[in-house]
Amino acid sequence: xxxxxxxxxxxxxxxxxxxxxxxxxxxxxxxxxxxxxxxxxxxxxxxxxxxxxxxxxxxxxxxxxxxxxxxxxxxxxxxxxxxxxxxxxxxxxxxxxxxxxxxxxxxxxxxxxxxxxxxxxxxxxxxxxxxxxxxxxxxxxxxxxxxxxxxxxxxxxxxxxxxxxxxxxxxxxxxxxxxxxxxxxxxxxxxxxxxxxxxxxxxxxxxxxxxxxxxxxxxxxxxxxxxxxxxxxxxxxxxxxxxxxxxxxxxxxxxxxxxxxxxxxxxxxxxxxxxxxxxxxxxxxxxxxxxxxxxxxxxxxxxxxxxxxxxxxxxxxxxxxxxxxxxxxxxxxxxxxxxxxxxxxxxxxxxxxxxxxxxxxxxxxxxxxxxxxxxxxxxxxxxxxxxxxxxxxxxxxxxxxxxxxxxxxxxxxxxxxxxxxxxxxxxxxxxxxxxxxxxxxxxxxxxxxxxxxxxxxxxxxxxxxxxxxxxxxxxxxxxxxxxxxxxxxxxxxxxxxxxxxxxxxxxxxxxxxxxxxxxxxxxxxxxxxxxxxxxxxxxxxxxxxxxxxxxxxxxxxxxxxxxxxxxxxxxxxxxxxxxxxxxxxxxxxxxx
Amino acid sequence: xxxxxxxxxxxxxxxxxxxxxxxxxxxxxxxxxxxxxxxxxxxxxxxxxxxxxxxxxxxxxxxxxxxxxxxxxxxxxxxxxxxxxxxxxxxxxxxxxxxxxxxxxxxxxxxxxxxxxxxxxxxxxxxxxxxxxxxxxxxxxxxxxxxxxxxxxxxxxxxx
Numbered sequence: 001x002x003x004x005x006x007x008x009x010x011x012x013x014x015x016x017x018x019x020x021x022x023x024x025x026x027x028x029x030x031x032x033x034x035x036x037x038x039x040x041x042x043x044x045x046x047x048x049x050x051x052x053x054x055x056x057x058x059x060x061x062x063x064x065x066x067x068x069x070x071x072x073x074x075x076x077x078x079x080x081x082x083x084x085x086x087x088x089x090x091x092x093x094x095x096x097x098x099x100x101x102x103x104x105x106x107x108x109x110x111x112x113x114x115x116x117x118x119x120x121x122x123x124x125x126x127x128x129x130x131x132x133x134x135x136x137x138x139x140x141x142x143x144x145x146x147x148x149x150x151x152x153x154x155x156x157x158x159x160x161x162x163x164x165x166x167x168x169x170x171x172x173x174x175x176x177x178x179x180x181x182x183x184x185x186x187x188x189x190x191x192x193x194x195x196x197x198x199x200x201x202x203x204x205x206x207x208x209x210x211x212x213x214x215x216x217x218x219x220x221x222x223x224x225x226x227x228x229x230x231x232x233x234x235x236x237x238x239x240x241x242x243x244x245x246x247x248x249x250x251x252x253x254x255x256x257x258x259x260x261x262x263x264x265x266x267x268x269x270x271x272x273x274x275x276x277x278x279x280x281x282x283x284x285x286x287x288x289x290x291x292x293x294x295x296x297x298x299x300x301x302x303x304x305x306x307x308x309x310x311x312x313x314x315x316x317x318x319x320x321x322x323x324x325x326x327x328x329x330x331x332x333x334x335x336x337x338x339x340x341x342x343x344x345x346x347x348x349x350x351x352x353x354x355x356x357x358x359x360x361x362x363x364x365x366x367x368x369x370x371x372x373x374x375x376x377x378x379x380x381x382x383x384x385x386x387x388x389x390x391x392x393x394x395x396x397x398x399x400x401x402x403x404x405x406x407x408x409x410x411x412x413x414x415x416x417x418x419x420x421x422x423x424x425x426x427x428x429x430x431x432x433x434x435x436x437x438x439x440x441x442x443x444x445x446x447x448x449x450x451x452x453x454x455x456x457x458x459x460x461x462x463x464x465x466x467x468x469x470x471x472x473x474x475x476x477x478x479x480x481x482x483x484x485x486x487x488x489x490x491x492x493x494x495x496x497x498x499x500x501x502x503x504x505x506x507x508x509x510x511x512x513x514x515x516x517x518x519x520x521x522x523x524x525x526x527x528x529x530x531x532x533x534x535x536x537x538x539x540x541x542x543x544x545x546x547x548x549x550x551x552x553x554x555x556x557x558x559x560x561x562x563x564x565x566x567x568x569x570x571x572x573x574x575x576x577x578x579x580x581x582x583x584x585x586x587x588x589x590x591x592x
Numbered sequence: 593x594x595x596x597x598x599x600x601x602x603x604x605x606x607x608x609x610x611x612x613x614x615x616x617x618x619x620x621x622x623x624x625x626x627x628x629x630x631x632x633x634x635x636x637x638x639x640x641x642x643x644x645x646x647x648x649x650x651x652x653x654x655x656x657x658x659x660x661x662x663x664x665x666x667x668x669x670x671x672x673x674x675x676x677x678x679x680x681x682x683x684x685x686x687x688x689x690x691x692x693x694x695x696x697x698x699x700x701x702x703x704x705x706x707x708x709x710x711x712x713x714x715x716x717x718x719x720x721x722x723x724x725x726x727x728x729x730x731x732x733x734x735x736x737x738x739x740x741x742x743x744x745x746x747x748x749x750x751x752x
Contacts, residue, residue, distance in 0.1 A: 171651025176660040187645075187652035188638050195653065586652070588643055591599040 004075035009082070020048075021057055021068040021079055032057065032081050033090065035097075035119055036157035037069040038206060038527040042464045043486070043513045047162045047206070052155070053093045054119065057081045065089055094123050099134040100180070101209075102152050108210040113524050115208035116155060137181050144192040145373040146199040146215060151183040153211040160184055160203035160212055167513065168487040170319065172197035196322045196586070200315035200487065200511040201369030201520015206527075214369050214521060217390040218400045224361040224389070225268040231353070232361045234269040235341045235420070236260060238276055239367035239431035239516035240394045242538035246523040246531070247398035248408040253534025255542055258413020264365075265414065266406050271349075274416045275364065276423030278341035279430045279439070281560070282312060283551035285577050286334040287443045288568035290506060294448075297505075305330050307482065307497060307504040310436050312336045314374035315511030315520075317581065319487050324494050325583035333578040337430065338364050338371055339380050341420065342387030343576045348564045349420060357385055364391045367431070367519030370511065379579060393521025422556040425456075425549030431539045433485035433515035434461040434468065437508035441472055441481070443551045449475040456549050462540075464514065464533065467492055469504070482507040485515050598639045605643060607632055612647040619650045622658055626665055635669045671706045671713035673751050678728040680719030687740070688727035692716060694741040695729075698748060711751070 002017040008025050015024045025032050036052040039045065050070035057068045060078035065086060073079075080086070098120060105111050128134070139151035156175070161184050164173040172195040173184050186195035204212045224230050245254040264272045290308045297304035309331040311317060317336075320327060335343065341364070346357040364371060368391075374380070375388040392400070401408055416422070426442050429435030438461045445453055460470035461481065466489040472479045482504040484490040490509040496502040512518045517535040518525070525531040543549060551557065565573045600608075611628045615621035625644060630636050636659055645652040659665045677683075677692045692714075696702060699712050706713040722728050725737025729747065736747060 165651065165654070171653055174651065174653035174657035176653075176657045178661050185653075187641070187656040196651070586642065586646065587597045588605065588646060589597055589599045590605065591601045 006073045006077045008079045040529040047159045109213040110210035142191045146369040153209045154183045159206040163202040198315045198318035199370035199373045205520045233271045234363045235275045236365040242535040252531040253538040259411040262411040262414045273420035276427030278337035279427035280551035280554040284568045286332045310508045314370035316509045321584040328581040361389045367516045367522045369520040419556040425543035425546035426551040428542045431516045485510040486513045598642045608643045676730040679716045682723035683727040686726040694744040
């Protein structure tokens with residue numbers, strides 16, 4: 001490693017050649033302010049268009065100020081990060097950005113978590129010279145089932161564009177126009193609904209301002225809770241319990257399962273259940289489907305559709321419907337846990353408590369924005385009544401709890417209701433990349449070999465690498481597994497499957513980096529990837545603490561099959577718990 | 593989420609494919625592809641951009657981003673008689689803006705637009721190298737020099 005010596009703010013330091021001024025300064029504990037720049041270390045994700053110019057510093061011998069995020073250190077460089085000239089320039093840049101930004105912070109959904117607001121505060125901006133005569137660039141607002149785009153608030157950091165194109169390879173968003181009227185939008189400034197958007201929400205997760213936010217359903221949920229005629233049932237996804245605490249000042253990675261349950265009861269939900277129950281159910285259905293396909297495959301059936309692809313992630317489902325419609329028979333037909341839960345709640349459970357499905361409202365708390373769209377898919381409704389009525393994100397729930405002046409941090413722990421609140425450690429790890437396939441392996445192994453597993457934790461399936469592979473010994477049979485998180489990584493595995501070159505028997509895909517813990521509906525990580533790692537650790541901790549860690553040992557799942565469904569993949573199970581996929585690829589039709 | 597369906601005539605689709613093929617369907621040649629395509633169609637409507645994106649295997653949003661970034665590319669068809677007003681320094685100081693305003697008023701369109709009957713379109717450009725004739729107006733291939741706002745009606749009349 002070749003190193004160079006530089007001086008920043010009168011302190012000498014040795015850094016690797018090629019290091020940017022920003023990185024060198026951060027290593028020394030000097031916090032140069034940045035706005036457009038963002039990096040998620042372990043995920044190889046970096047946005048540094050050098051566009052906002054907030055990070056400018058003075059480099060001795062250079063006439064102009066240099067943006068620290070894209071300027072590499074020269075050997076012997078003398079850099080100063082807070083001279084009056086630098087401070088003045090940052091201030092002016094900020095004033096220009098704010099002159100074309102709405103000032104409705106009071107009612108902005110990003111208020112309190114907005115990086116632009118924080119920066120204005122940090123730089124001490126108290127007035128914007130010339131604001132009275134400054135023109136504003138304005139755009140049409142776009143509301144999709146999951147995401148709201150309010151481009152008046154776009155500051156052209158281009159993080160969303162980077163996420164959508166480079167990380168996710170979705171290609172829904174691109175910068176358009178130039179200069180003052182430039183912003184980021186789908187082709188022809190169409191609504192997101194008419195773009196290949198998967199609603200993964202990663203653009204929302206990285207947007208520094210209120211330009212990209214989720215559709216808020218908390219008012220509808222409150223209305224349902226208030227309505228005495230409605231029985232309101234809530235389910236909460238595994239990744240929520242590992243992140244919600246952050247919204248209340250707790251350390252990333254703090255598990256708040258018990259407080260979460262208490263808070264949901266305090267909010268007035270009639271039954272507090274766990275999506276993890278449905279995750280266990282997913283393993284029963286998907287695992288059985290997989291073993292059926294695998295047996296066919298091993299008997300030489302070329303149409304066995306191996307590798308099987310997981311289907312719990314709605315962003316991922318949208319992605320292959322748009323990009324790989326010719327492979328739409330390859331993913332498991334199992335619905336996602338959210339939808340399985342809704343289908344069971346509004347049949348089996350509604351019957352148990354003698355409530356008509358029309359009088360039951362199912363709410364899901366999800367780390368995800370694509371879940372909002374998924375819950376609105378017409379195939380997941382019976383006579384227009386959806387299996388899941390409202391899906392709200394972890395962030396929306398945090399807002400909801402604050403509105404209700406619940407002292408979250410000091411809530412006592414309590415446990416989920418039964419029957420749909422019982423879950424195993426296998427259901428919990430669905431929240432992490434690699435978790436679904438690990439849960440499936442635990443159950444499939446025991447069902448396939450008829451033997452007990454000697455170990456439950458498969459470290460070879462864990463980690464943060466974008467594409468991973470592992471071979472698991474199924475009692476002599478080497479089961480080959482592929483894992484991808486982030487849709488760009490998924491594309492790599494999909495291309496192999498499409499070309500018939502895939503060597504895997506099963507592939508897990510999660511649309512978001514890190515899996516659901518890094519979902520588009522989670523508390524904002526603000527570019528700190530250690531937050532994601534801490535959440536992942538918390539999920540594995542929850543798994544370790546569970547008395548039962550195998551989906552097929554969930555007593556209430558067993559009971560559900562006995563009393564209602566029959567057996568996994570039965571006709572009834574197929575009717576309620578499985579789905580099919582659609583071809584949504586853009587088509588060119590020849591005009592006659 | 594609905595899937596996008598676009599309609600094109602077979603011959604137009606063939607032409608787009610021919611142009612893309614001539615650049616080996618290389619995404620980095622997008623600007624050249626757009627140039628050639630605009631040369632052929634006169635403009636770059638949404639369907640054409642969709643077809644180019646599909647052929648080059650890039651996102652339509654990206655193609656649209658490039659089309660809207662460069663002022664040479666246009667998504668509106670030019671009129672039968674495209675009118676360009678030179679706004680270069682020499683023409684500008686000799687009153688080109690007033691001439692432009694007069695065209696806008698007479699045609700009831702803005703720069704970059706085309707009249708509803710498709711007859712005229714309006715654009716501004718920077719210097720045609722005829723500064724001695726400033727202010728200069730081009731209608732199609734024909735050049736008009738020392739144009740005053742009062743001349744605008746007469747010029748338009750020639751094309752009726």
